[in-house]
Amino acid sequence: MINKEEFLLKAYKLGIIKFGDFTLKSGIHSPFYVDLRPLASSPELLRELSNHLLYLLKDSQYELICGVPYAALPMATAMSLESDVPLIVKRKESKGYGTKKMLEGIFEENQVCVLVEDVITSGKSLVETIEEVEKEALKVKDIVVVLDRQQGGIELLKNRGYNVFHLFSIGEVIDILYKHSLLSAEEAKKIKEFLEGKPMVSIQKVTRSSYEEKLKVQTHPVAQKLLQIAMQKESNLIASLDVTSSAELLDLAEKTGDQIVAVKLHTDIISDFSSEYVSELKNIAKEKNFLLFEDRKFGDIGNTQQLQFEKGIYKISEWADMITSHVIAGAESVKVFGETTGVVTIAEMSSKGTLTDGAYKAKAIEISEKAGNVIGCVAQSKLPETLLLFTPGVNMTSSGDSKGQQFNTPEKVFKEYHTDFIIVGRGIYASSDPQAEAEKYRKAGWESYKNNV
Numbered sequence: 001m002i003n004k005e006e007f008l009l010k011a012y013k014l015g016i017i018k019f020g021d022f023t024l025k026s027g028i029h030s031p032f033y034v035d036l037r038p039l040a041s042s043p044e045l046l047r048e049l050s051n052h053l054l055y056l057l058k059d060s061q062y063e064l065i066c067g068v069p070y071a072a073l074p075m076a077t078a079m080s081l082e083s084d085v086p087l088i089v090k091r092k093e094s095k096g097y098g099t100k101k102m103l104e105g106i107f108e109e110n111q112v113c114v115l116v117e118d119v120i121t122s123g124k125s126l127v128e129t130i131e132e133v134e135k136e137a138l139k140v141k142d143i144v145v146v147l148d149r150q151q152g153g154i155e156l157l158k159n160r161g162y163n164v165f166h167l168f169s170i171g172e173v174i175d176i177l178y179k180h181s182l183l184s185a186e187e188a189k190k191i192k193e194f195l196e197g198k199p200m201v202s203i204q205k206v207t208r209s210s211y212e213e214k215l216k217v218q219t220h221p222v223a224q225k226l227l228q229i230a231m232q233k234e235s236n237l238i239a240s241l242d243v244t245s246s247a248e249l250l251d252l253a254e255k256t257g258d259q260i261v262a263v264k265l266h267t268d269i270i271s272d273f274s275s276e277y278v279s280e281l282k283n284i285a286k287e288k289n290f291l292l293f294e295d296r297k298f299g300d301i302g303n304t305q306q307l308q309f310e311k312g313i314y315k316i317s318e319w320a321d322m323i324t325s326h327v328i329a330g331a332e333s334v335k336v337f338g339e340t341t342g343v344v345t346i347a348e349m350s351s352k353g354t355l356t357d358g359a360y361k362a363k364a365i366e367i368s369e370k371a372g373n374v375i376g377c378v379a380q381s382k383l384p385e386t387l388l389l390f391t392p393g394v395n396m397t398s399s400g401d402s403k404g405q406q407f408n409t410p411e412k413v414f415k416e417y418h419t420d421f422i423i424v425g426r427g428i429y430a431s432s433d434p435q436a437e438a439e440k441y442r443k444a445g446w447e448s449y450k451n452n453v
């Protein structure tokens with residue numbers, strides 16, 4: 001392997017960096033322009049480069065290599081050939097037919113994938129690629145880049161917890177070229193000044209968006225209402241009142257109403273359901289300012305779901321602010337709930353052995369993002385920021401039950417999943433003092449949110 005400096009000098013001859021006055025995509029003028037694509041025209045240099053990049057990763061453990069399209073694809077391929085580590089290929093856009101996969105290749109859930117990028121500027125395209133790769137349930141820990149333009153990208157990714165290795169920084173490149181008289185002192189100075197004077201691309205959020213920020217991007221009135229209540233009450237708690245008599249439910253709604261943003265219901269378990277019960281519940285919801293969230297988990301073809309939603313004895317469409325629905329029947333089936341009820345789709349379940357694996361979750365997210373009436377998903381891991389995340393399976397004193405439920409603490413779900421709303425059932429209604437317990441969960445949920453925002 002030739003050393004870094006020699007490599008750079010040879011690569012320079014291919015025209016990978018040019019000096020002058022260039023207008024970048026962003027509209028700003030830059031005294032240099034970098035394009036590493038010509039490296040693929042030299043098999044010798046591409047191989048050298050891949051060995052340098054592999055060397056940077058010598059202490060890393062990974063099972064797959066993935067290049068950020070398109071410039072890094074040949075680099076990632078060369079690394080794969082040199083290291084015998086399998087390659088996966090990320091598409092720039094989904095095929096729109098067939099499997100609509102964004103990642104091509106053979107891989108399994110939880111495999112660790114290293115990402116390869118040619119030039120890092122703000123880090124935005126890497127963040128997008130990381131999201132795609134993580135959506136497929138792969139793990140990303142290490143990222144290797146050839147050139148850092150020193151504009152905040154590395155900091156952004158490090159802040160998000162990734163290790164970023166880079167072969168060169170632009171400053172280093174300038175020094176080497178100057179040393180070999182490929183740049184005049186004046187040019188080198190001009191570029192250095194440009195690098196120093198240029199405002200860093202602002203370092204993006206380390207963690208998650210706040211409710212205030214989410215309110216600005218959420219367009220569905222129910223999502224907006226939910227976020228407003230959360231901010232007013234300093235609560236992200238949804239009480240799942242899974243009791244079987246209307247009196248018990250109304251009593252719990254009254255007792256926990258001040259602490260919560262919504263009551264989650266399974267109306268079909270109420271043995272004495274009546275329209276009076278519904279109007280009493282609506283009154284409490286109005287008085288205490290919380291939403292009614294029917295956890296019906298629709299899971300049929302559109303026509304049947306519509307009947308279940310509007311007809312029968314429950315007439316859910318008449319009183320529920322929000323409902324849950326599976327997306328198992330495809331995108332069309334979700335449309336039947338109309339525009340005014342907030343739909344929360346089931347992307348991932350909390351129970352042991354659930355069939356909602358990474359691939360299922362990715363498809364559920366895709367449907368949810370495209371549907372105008374879906375405000376978020378139920379899931380046990382991160383979602384794209386455009387969807388609100390609802391996480392059940394939260395309990396501060398138990399780790400599960402004998403029927404497959406698996407519990408996490410509020411702290412964990414806010415920190416690791418960036419959840420927006422926790423859903424707590426038995427933790428509240430099965431306690432001897434539901435009101436005090438709801439306050440404990442409200443406080444724990446709010447503090448965990450605050451710590452991660």
Ligand code: 5IU
Pocket residue numbers: 240242295346348349350351378392393394395405423424425426427
């Ligand atoms: N619920 C889950 N897990 C899921 C989904 C829904 O627990 O994946 I989708 C519901 C079931 C119950 C409530 O109504 O959330 C959780 O109640 P407990 O906190 O009592 O387990």
